[in-house]
Amino acid sequence: MSNFLGSVQFDVGDRVRLIKYPDEIAIVKEIIWHEKNRRIFYILDVEGNKKRSNSWYYEDENKFEKITE
16 A cells, blocks of 8 residues: 555545535545555545445545635
8 A cells, every 4th residue: 555645635534615515514534545546535424415425536636625714
């Protein structure tokens, strides 16, 4: 397994907003290195939405942003 933790954009526990669904708030639950695809992906805990909570969000697809409030 590669060491990717020094280069991630988000940390476990960060509050984020989904770009496509700006009213939905999520917490970064896990950060995983996908060895075959050589990409970082995130598992989010999306408040009130189990379907989106079970999705993989690749870091380089910019599907969510950190909430700085």
